[in-house]
Amino acid sequence: ETGVTQSPTHLIKTRGQQVTLRCSSQSGHNTVSWYQQALGQGPQFIFQYYREEENGRGNFPPRFSGLQFPNYSSELNVNALELDDSALYLCASSFISGTRAYNEQFFGPGTRLTVL
Amino acid sequence: DAKTTQPPSMDCAEGRAANLPCNHSTISGNEYVYWYRQIHSQGPQYIIHGLKNNETNEMASLIITEDRKSSTLILPHATLRDTAVYYCIVRIAGGTSYGKLTFGQGTILTVHP
Numbered sequence: 001e002t003g004v005t006q007s008p009t010h011l012i013k014t015r016g017q018q019v020t021l022r023c024s025s026q027s028g029h030n031t032v033s034w035y036q037q038a039l040g041q042g043p044q045f046i047f048q049y050y051r052e053e054e055n056g057r058g059n060f061p062p063r064f065s066g067l068q069f070p071n072y073s074s075e076l077n078v079n080a081l082e083l084d085d086s087a088l089y090l091c092a093s094s095f096i097s098g099t100r101a102y103n104e105q106f107f108g109p110g111t112r113l114t115v116l
Numbered sequence: 117d118a119k120t121t122q123p124p125s126m127d128c129a130e131g132r133a134a135n136l137p138c139n140h141s142t143i144s145g146n147e148y149v150y151w152y153r154q155i156h157s158q159g160p161q162y163i164i165h166g167l168k169n170n171e172t173n174e175m176a177s178l179i180i181t182e183d184r185k186s187s188t189l190i191l192p193h194a195t196l197r198d199t200a201v202y203y204c205i206v207r208i209a210g211g212t213s214y215g216k217l218t219f220g221q222g223t224i225l226t227v228h229p
Contacts, residue, residue: 004159033216042203042219043160056216090159092217104150105217107159 004093004108012114013081021076021111023091031055032074033105034066035090043090049074050096078113086115120204125224128198134191136223138204141185147208149180150217151189153200153225160203160219163189194227201225 005024013019025032031050035043045058049068063079072093078085089112092105121139128134140149150165164171164178166187171178177190191198203222 035217035219042201042222043217045216045218048216058216092159104162104165106162109159 004091004106006089006091006108006111008111009109010112010114012116014116015081015083017081017115018077018079019081019113021078021089021091021113023074023076023093023108025072025074025091025093026106029093029095029106030072031094031096032068032072033092033094034074034076035092036060036085037088037090037110038084039087046076081115083115086113088112120206120220122202122204122220122223124221125226128191128194128225128227130196130227130229131193134194134198134225134227136189136191136202136204136225137186138189139186140204140206143184143206144208147206149178149184149187150205150207151176151178152203152205152217152219153198154203154222155197155200163202194225196227196229199225199227 004026007022033048034046036046037043046060046064047057048055052068065077067075088110090107090110092107094105148165148167151163152160154160164173164176166178166180180187201222201224203219205217
């Protein structure tokens with residue numbers, strides 16, 4: 001069984017640029033969630049994708065967007081980067097079926113984004 | 117989702133049981149208690165969850181009080197590798213935002229030799 005993987009592991013961008021982060025979900029999982037974790041804070045929910053559609057969103061502006069692909073992998077895109085976007089970005093996968101609405105999530109190691 | 121309150125830090129001697137408390141006094145009937153931990157520079161790791169009965173798995177035990185307003189995560193024989201931030205999360209079952217985990221500050225558990 002393959003766990004959740006993320007790429008790249010580290011990334012440095014400048015203010016105003018755009019970035020794309022990638023996540024491969026755990027084998028058998030059909031749902032991907034993204035979190036932002038600032039230094040010294042707990043992760044903050046950005047959004048979740050299920051069946052290739054956004055299925056819940058936290059308090060993040062529209063310049064944070066995502067995609068989920070037919071193989072359940074996912075991308076997080078952030079436009080017009082700001083200094084405060086510097087953080088660890090975590091991806092988590094889980095499995096949702098019609099009869100089971102509550103499932104533990106499995107996290108990847110994260111991508112460390114630094115905005116200069 | 118209900119809020120949780122955890123002590124900011126705890127210490128434990130290696131080989132002893134670590135008991136991490138969590139208060140969730142506003143929990144509602146359809147909300148589960150989840151525990152995750154995050155070892156430095158890694159993604160959070162699922163530990164255990166429960167609704168109202170006590171639960172045990174290979175990692176830990178979860179004790180939920182009868183009124184469900186608090187719970188305790190027990191690591192029966194703590195090792196140095198259990199040093200991490202432990203998050204107690206209360207989450208509604210079902211709904212459209214299945215994935216949303218609301219993390220607080222957590223408890224920094226330090227296991228010392």
